[in-house]
Structures are given as structure tokens and as C-alpha cells.
Amino acid sequence: xxxxxxxxxxxxxxxxxxxxxxxxxxxxxxxxxxxxxxxxxxxxxxxxxxxxxxxxxxxxxxxxxxxxxxxxxxxxxxxxxxxxxx
Numbered sequence: 001x002x003x004x005x006x007x008x009x010x011x012x013x014x015x016x017x018x019x020x021x022x023x024x025x026x027x028x029x030x031x032x033x034x035x036x037x038x039x040x041x042x043x044x045x046x047x048x049x050x051x052x053x054x055x056x057x058x059x060x061x062x063x064x065x066x067x068x069x070x071x072x073x074x075x076x077x078x079x080x081x082x083x084x085x086x
Contacts, residue, residue, distance in 0.1 A: 001078045003054045009079045010061045014046055016073050021061070023050035035060050058082075 001009075011021045019037065026033045026049040035048045035057075046064060048057055066083045075083070 003058060006079065006082060007054055007058050007061070009076055010058065010065060010082075013065055013070065013073070013075060013079065014061065017044075017065070017068055017070070019044040019046050021046045021048060023048045025050055027051065037064050 014021050020043065022045060024047055026035070026047075033049075035046075035052065037044065037046050039045070046061065048060065052060070062083055070083070
């Protein structure tokens, strides 16, 4: 599976977990901000730096999702394999 496809599937999994994924330009903030999960008004939002490479986005989003309970959610085998890697 291509990295862009895998990233798209990870974003879809996040939505199934009620996490909105948004890509933002973190450079304009003037603050050293990093991509990650946050909660705003009881809504889970994963803010991703849009300037990262697809591989970096994959690693960051997968790092977040692999810590969440996904056993009861259908996840494509290739995506689950990616999440299960160390």
C-alpha cells in the first residue's frame, strides 16, 4: 500500500474514533508547536503540521492511534499491521 493511501486510512480510522484530523501550517504560529492530539471543548482533534512528509505524518498519527482501543473497529489488515509494528 502506498504511504498516501495508508495515511488516508489512518485518518479514516481516527474519524471512526471520533477524532477530527486537521492539517495546519504550524510555522505561522511563531511558537514551536508540534503535531498531536488535543481536546478542544470536549472534541478530540489531531492537529498535523501540513509541512511534514507523508512518512512523518504516518509515524505521528500511527503513534497516537496505536495507543487507543481499536479492537472492536474494523481496520484493514495492512493498516493494522502498520499500527502493530513497534
